[in-house]
Amino acid sequence: MNKENAVTVKNVYKNYGDVEALRDMSLNFPKGELTSLLGPSGCGKTTLLKIIAGLLPATSGEVIVNGEIVKDPGPDRAFVFQDFALLPWASVIRNVAFGLELRGVAKSERESIAQKYIGDVGLKGFENSFPHELSGGMRQRVGLARALSVDAQVLLMDEPFSAVDEQTRRKFQEDLLNLVKDQNKTFIFVTHSIEEAVYVSDQIALLLPRPSRVSEIIRPTSFKNKDVDSIRRDSEYLDIVDRIWKSLRSYVE
Amino acid sequence: MMGRSLYLKIISAVVVFGSWEIGGRSGVSFAFPPFSESMVAFWVLVADGTMFKAYAETLKPLVVGIIISGILGIILGIWIGLSEKFDWLISPIFIVMQSAPLAALIPLLIMAYGIGLTSKVFVVCIMAMPVIVLNTSAAVKNTPTNIKEMAKAYQAKYSDIIIKVILPASSPIIFAGLRLGVSAGFIGAILSELKITPTGVGDIISFSRSIADYPSMYAAIFSIILLAVLFLNILERTEKILFKGSNQGYVSD
Numbered sequence: 001m002n003k004e005n006a007v008t009v010k011n012v013y014k015n016y017g018d019v020e021a022l023r024d025m026s027l028n029f030p031k032g033e034l035t036s037l038l039g040p041s042g043c044g045k046t047t048l049l050k051i052i053a054g055l056l057p058a059t060s061g062e063v064i065v066n067g068e069i070v071k072d073p074g075p076d077r078a079f080v081f082q083d084f085a086l087l088p089w090a091s092v093i094r095n096v097a098f099g100l101e102l103r104g105v106a107k108s109e110r111e112s113i114a115q116k117y118i119g120d121v122g123l124k125g126f127e128n129s130f131p132h133e134l135s136g137g138m139r140q141r142v143g144l145a146r147a148l149s150v151d152a153q154v155l156l157m158d159e160p161f162s163a164v165d166e167q168t169r170r171k172f173q174e175d176l177l178n179l180v181k182d183q184n185k186t187f188i189f190v191t192h193s194i195e196e197a198v199y200v201s202d203q204i205a206l207l208l209p210r211p212s213r214v215s216e217i218i219r220p221t222s223f224k225n226k227d228v229d230s231i232r233r234d235s236e237y238l239d240i241v242d243r244i245w246k247s248l249r250s251y252v253e
Numbered sequence: 254m255m256g257r258s259l260y261l262k263i264i265s266a267v268v269v270f271g272s273w274e275i276g277g278r279s280g281v282s283f284a285f286p287p288f289s290e291s292m293v294a295f296w297v298l299v300a301d302g303t304m305f306k307a308y309a310e311t312l313k314p315l316v317v318g319i320i321i322s323g324i325l326g327i328i329l330g331i332w333i334g335l336s337e338k339f340d341w342l343i344s345p346i347f348i349v350m351q352s353a354p355l356a357a358l359i360p361l362l363i364m365a366y367g368i369g370l371t372s373k374v375f376v377v378c379i380m381a382m383p384v385i386v387l388n389t390s391a392a393v394k395n396t397p398t399n400i401k402e403m404a405k406a407y408q409a410k411y412s413d414i415i416i417k418v419i420l421p422a423s424s425p426i427i428f429a430g431l432r433l434g435v436s437a438g439f440i441g442a443i444l445s446e447l448k449i450t451p452t453g454v455g456d457i458i459s460f461s462r463s464i465a466d467y468p469s470m471y472a473a474i475f476s477i478i479l480l481a482v483l484f485l486n487i488l489e490r491t492e493k494i495l496f497k498g499s500n501q502g503y504v505s506d
Contacts, residue, residue, distance in 0.1 A: 053406055054406075055402060055405060055406055072408075073405055073406050073407070073408050074408065075408065077406075078406075078407070079403070079406040079407075081399060081402075081403060083399050085399040085400050085402065085403035086400075087400060087418070087421070088422075089421050089422075089496070098404075098407065098417075099407040101417075102404065102407050102408060102409045102410075102413055102417070103407075103408065146407075150407065
Protein backbone atom coordinates (compact mmCIF):
# COMPACT_ATOMS: atom_id res chain seq x y z
CA MET A 1 0.00 0.00 0.00
CA ASN A 2 2.96 2.27 0.36
CA LYS A 3 3.41 2.50 -3.35
CA GLU A 4 4.30 5.77 -4.93
CA ASN A 5 1.37 7.60 -6.48
CA ALA A 6 1.53 8.45 -10.16
CA VAL A 7 -1.53 10.68 -9.96
CA THR A 8 -2.94 12.49 -6.96
CA VAL A 9 -6.26 14.30 -6.96
CA LYS A 10 -6.52 16.80 -4.12
CA ASN A 11 -9.77 18.43 -3.03
CA VAL A 12 -11.07 18.90 -6.54
CA TYR A 13 -14.33 20.75 -7.04
CA LYS A 14 -16.03 21.15 -10.40
CA ASN A 15 -19.14 23.18 -11.00
CA TYR A 16 -21.04 23.58 -14.24
CA GLY A 17 -22.88 26.79 -13.52
CA ASP A 18 -25.05 25.93 -10.52
CA VAL A 19 -24.62 22.20 -10.93
CA GLU A 20 -22.04 20.66 -8.67
CA ALA A 21 -20.37 17.86 -10.65
CA LEU A 22 -17.55 17.11 -8.20
CA ARG A 23 -17.31 18.08 -4.56
CA ASP A 24 -14.11 17.85 -2.61
CA MET A 25 -12.81 14.86 -4.51
CA SER A 26 -9.52 13.38 -3.31
CA LEU A 27 -8.01 10.21 -4.70
CA ASN A 28 -4.63 8.54 -5.14
CA PHE A 29 -3.62 6.48 -8.12
CA PRO A 30 -0.66 4.19 -7.33
CA LYS A 31 2.06 3.86 -9.94
CA GLY A 32 1.94 0.85 -12.19
CA GLU A 33 -1.57 -0.10 -11.19
CA LEU A 34 -4.97 0.04 -12.77
CA THR A 35 -7.53 2.07 -10.85
CA SER A 36 -11.15 2.01 -11.91
CA LEU A 37 -13.54 4.85 -11.40
CA LEU A 38 -16.83 3.07 -11.01
CA GLY A 39 -20.22 4.54 -10.39
CA PRO A 40 -23.70 5.17 -11.72
CA SER A 41 -24.16 7.74 -14.46
CA GLY A 42 -23.97 11.29 -13.23
CA CYS A 43 -21.40 10.56 -10.55
CA GLY A 44 -18.75 12.64 -12.33
CA LYS A 45 -16.32 9.89 -13.29
CA THR A 46 -15.76 11.13 -16.83
CA THR A 47 -15.52 14.71 -15.54
CA LEU A 48 -12.79 13.64 -13.13
CA LEU A 49 -10.94 11.81 -15.89
CA LYS A 50 -11.05 14.87 -18.17
CA ILE A 51 -9.77 17.06 -15.35
CA ILE A 52 -6.86 14.67 -14.88
CA ALA A 53 -6.29 14.77 -18.64
CA GLY A 54 -6.18 18.57 -18.54
CA LEU A 55 -9.11 18.79 -20.95
CA LEU A 56 -11.32 20.40 -18.33
CA PRO A 57 -10.23 22.92 -15.70
CA ALA A 58 -11.17 22.15 -12.12
CA THR A 59 -13.13 24.86 -10.33
CA SER A 60 -10.76 24.45 -7.40
CA GLY A 61 -8.33 21.91 -6.04
CA GLU A 62 -5.44 20.36 -7.90
CA VAL A 63 -4.34 17.29 -9.80
CA ILE A 64 -0.71 16.24 -9.50
CA VAL A 65 0.86 13.93 -12.07
CA ASN A 66 4.42 12.80 -11.33
CA GLY A 67 4.94 15.71 -9.01
CA GLU A 68 3.60 18.39 -11.30
CA ILE A 69 0.31 20.23 -11.15
CA VAL A 70 -1.86 19.60 -14.19
CA LYS A 71 -2.91 22.66 -16.17
CA ASP A 72 -3.09 21.33 -19.73
CA PRO A 73 -2.86 18.02 -21.52
CA GLY A 74 0.72 16.79 -21.29
CA PRO A 75 3.06 14.16 -22.71
CA ASP A 76 2.80 12.18 -19.46
CA ARG A 77 -0.84 11.30 -20.12
CA ALA A 78 -2.58 9.61 -23.04
CA PHE A 79 -6.31 9.35 -23.53
CA VAL A 80 -8.43 6.51 -24.90
CA PHE A 81 -11.89 7.70 -25.89
CA GLN A 82 -15.23 6.00 -25.51
CA ASP A 83 -16.18 6.83 -29.11
CA PHE A 84 -12.64 6.09 -30.39
CA ALA A 85 -12.19 9.62 -31.83
CA LEU A 86 -10.28 8.45 -34.88
CA LEU A 87 -9.67 10.68 -37.88
CA PRO A 88 -12.02 9.18 -40.47
CA TRP A 89 -9.89 10.41 -43.38
CA ALA A 90 -6.65 8.97 -42.06
CA SER A 91 -5.38 5.41 -42.43
CA VAL A 92 -4.82 3.23 -39.37
CA ILE A 93 -1.11 3.95 -39.34
CA ARG A 94 -1.60 7.71 -39.52
CA ASN A 95 -4.22 7.54 -36.78
CA VAL A 96 -1.91 5.54 -34.53
CA ALA A 97 0.98 7.90 -35.26
CA PHE A 98 -1.16 11.02 -34.85
CA GLY A 99 -0.07 11.69 -31.27
CA LEU A 100 3.56 11.53 -32.40
CA GLU A 101 2.81 13.61 -35.48
CA LEU A 102 1.48 16.37 -33.21
CA ARG A 103 4.72 16.20 -31.25
CA GLY A 104 6.71 16.77 -34.42
CA VAL A 105 8.29 13.31 -34.64
CA ALA A 106 9.64 12.68 -38.15
CA LYS A 107 7.45 10.62 -40.44
CA SER A 108 9.64 7.55 -40.81
CA GLU A 109 10.33 7.38 -37.10
CA ARG A 110 6.73 7.79 -36.00
CA GLU A 111 5.55 5.24 -38.53
CA SER A 112 7.98 2.64 -37.34
CA ILE A 113 6.83 3.23 -33.75
CA ALA A 114 3.20 3.07 -34.86
CA GLN A 115 3.93 -0.12 -36.77
CA LYS A 116 5.15 -1.78 -33.58
CA TYR A 117 2.04 -0.89 -31.58
CA ILE A 118 -0.28 -1.83 -34.43
CA GLY A 119 1.30 -5.26 -34.19
CA ASP A 120 0.99 -5.25 -30.38
CA VAL A 121 -2.74 -4.62 -30.46
CA GLY A 122 -3.21 -7.27 -33.14
CA LEU A 123 -3.94 -5.12 -36.16
CA LYS A 124 -1.02 -6.18 -38.31
CA GLY A 125 -2.02 -6.01 -41.96
CA PHE A 126 -4.56 -3.23 -41.42
CA GLU A 127 -2.04 -0.36 -41.50
CA ASN A 128 -3.51 1.16 -44.63
CA SER A 129 -7.17 0.51 -43.88
CA PHE A 130 -9.48 3.35 -43.01
CA PRO A 131 -11.50 3.47 -39.78
CA HIS A 132 -14.83 2.93 -41.54
CA GLU A 133 -13.52 -0.37 -42.86
CA LEU A 134 -12.91 -1.69 -39.33
CA SER A 135 -15.27 -3.16 -36.75
CA GLY A 136 -15.92 -1.30 -33.50
CA GLY A 137 -13.48 -3.47 -31.61
CA MET A 138 -10.74 -2.91 -34.16
CA ARG A 139 -11.34 0.83 -34.08
CA GLN A 140 -10.80 0.84 -30.34
CA ARG A 141 -7.60 -1.14 -30.85
CA VAL A 142 -6.45 1.72 -33.07
CA GLY A 143 -7.36 4.15 -30.28
CA LEU A 144 -5.39 2.04 -27.82
CA ALA A 145 -2.37 1.79 -30.12
CA ARG A 146 -2.43 5.59 -30.50
CA ALA A 147 -2.39 6.00 -26.72
CA LEU A 148 0.43 3.48 -26.29
CA SER A 149 2.58 4.90 -29.06
CA VAL A 150 3.11 8.26 -27.33
CA ASP A 151 4.64 6.32 -24.44
CA ALA A 152 2.88 8.26 -21.70
CA GLN A 153 3.24 7.16 -18.09
CA VAL A 154 -0.47 7.43 -17.41
CA LEU A 155 -3.20 6.00 -19.59
CA LEU A 156 -6.64 7.53 -19.17
CA MET A 157 -9.40 5.32 -20.47
CA ASP A 158 -12.93 6.66 -20.69
CA GLU A 159 -15.32 3.70 -20.88
CA PRO A 160 -13.14 2.34 -23.65
CA PHE A 161 -15.03 -0.92 -24.09
CA SER A 162 -18.59 0.33 -23.82
CA ALA A 163 -19.02 0.78 -27.56
CA VAL A 164 -17.80 -2.70 -28.52
CA ASP A 165 -19.73 -5.94 -28.46
CA GLU A 166 -19.74 -8.24 -25.44
CA GLN A 167 -17.37 -10.90 -26.79
CA THR A 168 -14.83 -8.36 -28.00
CA ARG A 169 -15.17 -6.68 -24.66
CA ARG A 170 -14.14 -9.84 -22.78
CA LYS A 171 -11.14 -10.23 -25.02
CA PHE A 172 -10.24 -6.60 -24.41
CA GLN A 173 -10.46 -7.08 -20.65
CA GLU A 174 -8.07 -10.03 -20.78
CA ASP A 175 -5.70 -8.06 -23.01
CA LEU A 176 -5.88 -5.14 -20.63
CA LEU A 177 -4.79 -7.32 -17.69
CA ASN A 178 -1.75 -8.42 -19.68
CA LEU A 179 -1.06 -4.85 -20.71
CA VAL A 180 -1.05 -3.66 -17.10
CA LYS A 181 1.34 -6.47 -16.25
CA ASP A 182 3.70 -5.89 -19.19
CA GLN A 183 3.78 -2.13 -19.44
CA ASN A 184 4.99 -0.27 -16.44
CA LYS A 185 2.22 2.28 -16.76
CA THR A 186 -0.52 3.65 -14.56
CA PHE A 187 -4.04 3.11 -15.84
CA ILE A 188 -7.10 5.10 -14.88
CA PHE A 189 -10.14 3.36 -16.16
CA VAL A 190 -13.68 4.72 -16.17
CA THR A 191 -16.45 2.18 -16.40
CA HIS A 192 -20.05 1.63 -15.39
CA SER A 193 -19.72 -2.13 -15.46
CA ILE A 194 -19.21 -3.61 -11.99
CA GLU A 195 -17.90 -6.95 -13.28
CA GLU A 196 -15.48 -5.23 -15.62
CA ALA A 197 -14.14 -2.99 -12.86
CA VAL A 198 -13.60 -5.88 -10.47
CA TYR A 199 -12.08 -8.02 -13.19
CA VAL A 200 -9.43 -5.58 -14.41
CA SER A 201 -8.63 -3.41 -11.38
CA ASP A 202 -5.94 -3.31 -8.75
CA GLN A 203 -7.99 -0.65 -7.03
CA ILE A 204 -11.61 0.35 -7.46
CA ALA A 205 -12.81 3.80 -6.49
CA LEU A 206 -16.53 3.63 -6.02
CA LEU A 207 -18.08 7.02 -6.76
CA LEU A 208 -21.55 8.00 -5.70
CA PRO A 209 -23.57 10.93 -7.01
CA ARG A 210 -25.51 13.79 -5.46
CA PRO A 211 -23.11 15.08 -4.30
CA SER A 212 -20.38 13.30 -6.15
CA ARG A 213 -17.90 11.71 -3.76
CA VAL A 214 -15.65 8.71 -3.28
CA SER A 215 -17.71 6.37 -1.18
CA GLU A 216 -15.29 3.47 -0.95
CA ILE A 217 -11.94 2.24 -2.20
CA ILE A 218 -11.72 -1.48 -2.78
CA ARG A 219 -8.50 -3.40 -3.42
CA PRO A 220 -9.04 -6.94 -4.60
CA THR A 221 -6.17 -9.16 -3.44
CA SER A 222 -6.64 -12.88 -3.71
CA PHE A 223 -7.31 -13.29 -7.43
CA LYS A 224 -4.87 -10.73 -8.77
CA ASN A 225 -2.19 -13.22 -9.63
CA LYS A 226 -4.51 -15.90 -10.87
CA ASP A 227 -4.88 -16.92 -14.43
CA VAL A 228 -7.40 -14.82 -16.41
CA ASP A 229 -9.76 -17.74 -16.85
CA SER A 230 -10.35 -18.43 -13.18
CA ILE A 231 -10.90 -14.87 -11.96
CA ARG A 232 -14.61 -14.89 -12.66
CA ARG A 233 -15.04 -17.99 -10.45
CA ASP A 234 -13.03 -16.65 -7.56
CA SER A 235 -15.09 -16.19 -4.40
CA GLU A 236 -13.53 -12.81 -3.59
CA TYR A 237 -14.38 -11.63 -7.09
CA LEU A 238 -18.00 -12.62 -6.61
CA ASP A 239 -18.16 -11.08 -3.14
CA ILE A 240 -16.82 -7.75 -4.33
CA VAL A 241 -19.23 -7.66 -7.24
CA ASP A 242 -22.08 -8.29 -4.81
CA ARG A 243 -20.88 -5.74 -2.34
CA ILE A 244 -20.55 -3.02 -4.96
CA TRP A 245 -23.98 -3.73 -6.33
CA LYS A 246 -25.46 -3.43 -2.82
CA SER A 247 -23.99 0.05 -2.42
CA LEU A 248 -24.94 1.16 -5.90
CA ARG A 249 -28.44 -0.30 -6.02
CA SER A 250 -30.20 2.59 -4.32
CA TYR A 251 -28.68 5.08 -6.80
CA VAL A 252 -29.99 3.40 -9.90
CA GLU A 253 -33.45 4.53 -10.98
CA MET B 254 -19.27 1.03 -61.57
CA MET B 255 -17.48 3.56 -63.73
CA GLY B 256 -19.11 2.18 -66.87
CA ARG B 257 -22.54 2.33 -65.35
CA SER B 258 -22.25 5.95 -64.29
CA LEU B 259 -21.02 6.80 -67.78
CA TYR B 260 -24.10 5.08 -69.25
CA LEU B 261 -26.36 7.06 -66.99
CA LYS B 262 -24.65 10.28 -68.02
CA ILE B 263 -25.13 9.45 -71.72
CA ILE B 264 -28.77 8.50 -71.17
CA SER B 265 -29.44 11.70 -69.27
CA ALA B 266 -27.77 13.77 -72.02
CA VAL B 267 -29.85 11.99 -74.69
CA VAL B 268 -33.07 12.62 -72.76
CA VAL B 269 -32.33 16.32 -72.19
CA PHE B 270 -31.07 17.13 -75.69
CA GLY B 271 -33.71 14.86 -77.26
CA SER B 272 -36.53 16.72 -75.57
CA TRP B 273 -34.90 20.02 -76.50
CA GLU B 274 -34.83 18.84 -80.16
CA ILE B 275 -38.46 17.67 -80.05
CA GLY B 276 -39.57 20.82 -78.23
CA GLY B 277 -37.78 23.01 -80.76
CA ARG B 278 -39.17 21.15 -83.77
CA SER B 279 -42.75 21.11 -82.48
CA GLY B 280 -42.70 24.88 -82.84
CA VAL B 281 -43.34 26.00 -79.28
CA SER B 282 -41.99 29.39 -80.20
CA PHE B 283 -39.97 31.06 -82.90
CA ALA B 284 -37.52 31.97 -80.12
CA PHE B 285 -36.91 28.33 -79.20
CA PRO B 286 -34.83 26.62 -81.90
CA PRO B 287 -34.17 22.87 -81.79
CA PHE B 288 -30.97 21.46 -80.36
CA SER B 289 -29.48 20.63 -83.77
CA GLU B 290 -29.81 24.18 -85.08
CA SER B 291 -28.23 25.54 -81.91
CA MET B 292 -25.35 23.13 -82.33
CA VAL B 293 -24.78 24.23 -85.91
CA ALA B 294 -24.70 27.84 -84.70
CA PHE B 295 -22.30 26.73 -81.98
CA TRP B 296 -19.90 25.26 -84.53
CA VAL B 297 -20.07 28.38 -86.65
CA LEU B 298 -19.21 30.54 -83.66
CA VAL B 299 -16.34 28.21 -82.73
CA ALA B 300 -15.06 27.92 -86.31
CA ASP B 301 -14.87 31.65 -87.00
CA GLY B 302 -13.22 32.29 -83.66
CA THR B 303 -15.99 34.47 -82.24
CA MET B 304 -16.45 32.14 -79.30
CA PHE B 305 -12.77 32.23 -78.33
CA LYS B 306 -12.58 36.00 -78.53
CA ALA B 307 -15.75 36.21 -76.47
CA TYR B 308 -14.39 33.93 -73.77
CA ALA B 309 -11.13 35.83 -73.63
CA GLU B 310 -13.28 38.75 -72.42
CA THR B 311 -15.71 36.84 -70.22
CA LEU B 312 -13.07 34.77 -68.45
CA LYS B 313 -11.29 37.88 -67.13
CA PRO B 314 -13.89 38.95 -64.54
CA LEU B 315 -14.90 35.32 -64.02
CA VAL B 316 -11.45 34.00 -63.15
CA VAL B 317 -10.43 37.04 -61.11
CA GLY B 318 -13.76 37.02 -59.27
CA ILE B 319 -13.67 33.32 -58.53
CA ILE B 320 -10.09 33.40 -57.31
CA ILE B 321 -10.90 36.31 -54.98
CA SER B 322 -14.13 34.69 -53.79
CA GLY B 323 -12.47 31.33 -53.31
CA ILE B 324 -9.48 32.51 -51.32
CA LEU B 325 -11.17 35.31 -49.38
CA GLY B 326 -14.37 33.31 -48.97
CA ILE B 327 -12.66 30.28 -47.47
CA ILE B 328 -10.49 32.39 -45.16
CA LEU B 329 -13.48 34.42 -43.96
CA GLY B 330 -15.55 31.25 -43.62
CA ILE B 331 -12.93 29.55 -41.46
CA TRP B 332 -12.61 32.64 -39.33
CA ILE B 333 -16.38 32.92 -38.90
CA GLY B 334 -16.53 29.23 -38.02
CA LEU B 335 -13.85 29.61 -35.36
CA SER B 336 -14.87 32.85 -33.72
CA GLU B 337 -18.32 33.57 -32.39
CA LYS B 338 -17.67 37.30 -32.31
CA PHE B 339 -16.54 37.39 -35.91
CA ASP B 340 -19.54 35.27 -36.83
CA TRP B 341 -21.84 37.83 -35.18
CA LEU B 342 -20.07 40.66 -36.96
CA ILE B 343 -19.65 39.29 -40.49
CA SER B 344 -22.21 36.54 -41.18
CA PRO B 345 -25.21 38.86 -41.62
CA ILE B 346 -23.43 40.66 -44.48
CA PHE B 347 -23.20 37.45 -46.45
CA ILE B 348 -26.70 36.33 -45.60
CA VAL B 349 -27.97 39.67 -46.91
CA MET B 350 -25.68 39.41 -49.94
CA GLN B 351 -27.00 35.96 -50.74
CA SER B 352 -30.62 37.04 -50.81
CA ALA B 353 -30.19 40.54 -52.25
CA PRO B 354 -31.62 41.06 -55.74
CA LEU B 355 -28.30 41.60 -57.46
CA ALA B 356 -29.65 42.96 -60.74
CA ALA B 357 -31.18 45.85 -58.85
CA LEU B 358 -27.87 46.65 -57.18
CA ILE B 359 -25.84 46.79 -60.38
CA PRO B 360 -26.55 50.49 -61.06
CA LEU B 361 -25.08 51.24 -57.64
CA LEU B 362 -21.94 49.27 -58.48
CA ILE B 363 -21.62 51.12 -61.78
CA MET B 364 -21.84 54.45 -60.01
CA ALA B 365 -19.15 53.40 -57.58
CA TYR B 366 -16.75 51.50 -59.84
CA GLY B 367 -17.64 52.49 -63.39
CA ILE B 368 -18.43 50.14 -66.25
CA GLY B 369 -15.09 48.41 -66.43
CA LEU B 370 -13.65 45.19 -65.16
CA THR B 371 -13.89 46.17 -61.47
CA SER B 372 -17.68 46.27 -61.47
CA LYS B 373 -17.86 42.94 -63.25
CA VAL B 374 -15.49 41.31 -60.81
CA PHE B 375 -17.69 42.68 -58.04
CA VAL B 376 -20.77 41.08 -59.55
CA VAL B 377 -19.00 37.73 -59.78
CA CYS B 378 -17.86 38.04 -56.16
CA ILE B 379 -21.28 39.04 -54.87
CA MET B 380 -22.72 35.98 -56.56
CA ALA B 381 -19.99 33.53 -55.61
CA MET B 382 -18.74 34.57 -52.20
CA PRO B 383 -21.78 34.20 -49.88
CA VAL B 384 -22.31 30.53 -50.58
CA ILE B 385 -18.58 29.83 -50.19
CA VAL B 386 -18.37 31.74 -46.91
CA LEU B 387 -21.56 30.31 -45.44
CA ASN B 388 -20.71 26.72 -46.39
CA THR B 389 -17.18 26.99 -45.07
CA SER B 390 -18.25 28.48 -41.76
CA ALA B 391 -20.99 25.88 -41.30
CA ALA B 392 -18.51 23.09 -42.03
CA VAL B 393 -15.95 24.47 -39.59
CA LYS B 394 -18.57 24.90 -36.87
CA ASN B 395 -19.76 21.34 -37.36
CA THR B 396 -16.38 19.65 -37.00
CA PRO B 397 -17.02 16.74 -34.63
CA THR B 398 -16.06 17.75 -31.08
CA ASN B 399 -14.65 14.34 -30.27
CA ILE B 400 -11.76 14.57 -32.72
CA LYS B 401 -11.00 18.15 -31.71
CA GLU B 402 -10.89 17.02 -28.10
CA MET B 403 -8.69 14.08 -29.08
CA ALA B 404 -6.21 16.41 -30.76
CA LYS B 405 -6.21 18.59 -27.66
CA ALA B 406 -5.61 15.59 -25.42
CA TYR B 407 -2.56 14.77 -27.56
CA GLN B 408 -1.30 18.34 -27.08
CA ALA B 409 -2.15 19.72 -30.48
CA LYS B 410 -1.36 23.40 -30.94
CA TYR B 411 -4.29 25.57 -32.04
CA SER B 412 -2.81 25.76 -35.55
CA ASP B 413 -2.51 21.96 -35.66
CA ILE B 414 -6.15 21.58 -34.72
CA ILE B 415 -7.11 23.89 -37.59
CA ILE B 416 -4.81 22.35 -40.19
CA LYS B 417 -4.90 18.69 -39.22
CA VAL B 418 -8.42 18.30 -37.88
CA ILE B 419 -10.81 21.10 -38.78
CA LEU B 420 -9.74 21.61 -42.41
CA PRO B 421 -9.77 17.97 -43.50
CA ALA B 422 -13.02 17.39 -41.62
CA SER B 423 -14.62 20.39 -43.34
CA SER B 424 -13.14 19.91 -46.77
CA PRO B 425 -16.08 18.01 -48.34
CA ILE B 426 -18.52 20.78 -47.42
CA ILE B 427 -16.03 23.55 -48.23
CA PHE B 428 -15.65 22.05 -51.70
CA ALA B 429 -19.41 21.69 -52.06
CA GLY B 430 -19.64 25.41 -51.32
CA LEU B 431 -16.85 26.14 -53.75
CA ARG B 432 -18.67 24.26 -56.49
CA LEU B 433 -21.90 26.15 -55.80
CA GLY B 434 -19.90 29.38 -55.67
CA VAL B 435 -18.25 28.70 -59.01
CA SER B 436 -21.62 27.99 -60.62
CA ALA B 437 -22.99 31.21 -59.15
CA GLY B 438 -19.87 33.03 -60.37
CA PHE B 439 -20.59 31.89 -63.94
CA ILE B 440 -24.10 33.32 -63.63
CA GLY B 441 -22.60 36.51 -62.20
CA ALA B 442 -20.12 36.89 -65.07
CA ILE B 443 -22.83 36.61 -67.70
CA LEU B 444 -25.20 38.81 -65.73
CA SER B 445 -22.54 41.51 -65.54
CA GLU B 446 -22.06 41.36 -69.29
CA LEU B 447 -25.79 41.66 -69.88
CA LYS B 448 -26.32 44.42 -67.33
CA ILE B 449 -23.13 46.49 -67.28
CA THR B 450 -21.51 46.52 -70.73
CA PRO B 451 -22.07 43.93 -73.42
CA THR B 452 -18.76 42.16 -73.85
CA GLY B 453 -17.74 38.57 -74.39
CA VAL B 454 -20.37 35.87 -74.22
CA GLY B 455 -22.94 38.30 -72.84
CA ASP B 456 -22.46 40.31 -76.01
CA ILE B 457 -23.14 37.26 -78.20
CA ILE B 458 -26.31 36.61 -76.22
CA SER B 459 -27.67 40.13 -76.33
CA PHE B 460 -26.57 40.82 -79.92
CA SER B 461 -28.01 37.62 -81.37
CA ARG B 462 -31.21 38.18 -79.44
CA SER B 463 -31.54 41.68 -80.83
CA ILE B 464 -31.23 40.40 -84.41
CA ALA B 465 -33.44 37.36 -83.64
CA ASP B 466 -30.60 34.90 -84.29
CA TYR B 467 -31.89 32.58 -81.59
CA PRO B 468 -29.73 29.55 -82.45
CA SER B 469 -26.61 31.62 -81.76
CA MET B 470 -28.09 32.84 -78.50
CA TYR B 471 -28.72 29.28 -77.33
CA ALA B 472 -25.31 28.25 -78.59
CA ALA B 473 -23.76 30.87 -76.32
CA ILE B 474 -25.84 29.74 -73.35
CA PHE B 475 -24.93 26.14 -74.10
CA SER B 476 -21.25 27.02 -74.18
CA ILE B 477 -21.49 28.56 -70.71
CA ILE B 478 -23.09 25.43 -69.29
CA LEU B 479 -20.49 23.27 -71.00
CA LEU B 480 -17.63 25.30 -69.56
CA ALA B 481 -19.19 25.35 -66.09
CA VAL B 482 -19.61 21.57 -66.09
CA LEU B 483 -16.02 21.12 -67.24
CA PHE B 484 -14.74 23.47 -64.57
CA LEU B 485 -16.74 21.78 -61.82
CA ASN B 486 -15.38 18.42 -62.88
CA ILE B 487 -11.83 19.72 -62.66
CA LEU B 488 -12.62 21.10 -59.20
CA GLU B 489 -13.93 17.72 -58.09
CA ARG B 490 -10.78 15.98 -59.32
CA THR B 491 -8.64 18.51 -57.47
CA GLU B 492 -10.59 17.87 -54.28
CA LYS B 493 -10.06 14.15 -54.59
CA ILE B 494 -6.32 14.60 -55.00
CA LEU B 495 -5.93 17.28 -52.35
CA PHE B 496 -8.03 15.71 -49.61
CA LYS B 497 -7.70 12.04 -50.35
CA GLY B 498 -9.75 10.09 -47.86
CA SER B 499 -11.83 12.96 -46.53
CA ASN B 500 -14.82 11.44 -48.25
CA GLN B 501 -14.45 8.26 -46.22
CA GLY B 502 -17.47 8.99 -44.07
CA TYR B 503 -17.51 9.65 -40.38
CA VAL B 504 -16.95 6.96 -37.85
CA SER B 505 -19.55 7.65 -35.26
CA ASP B 506 -21.86 4.68 -35.58
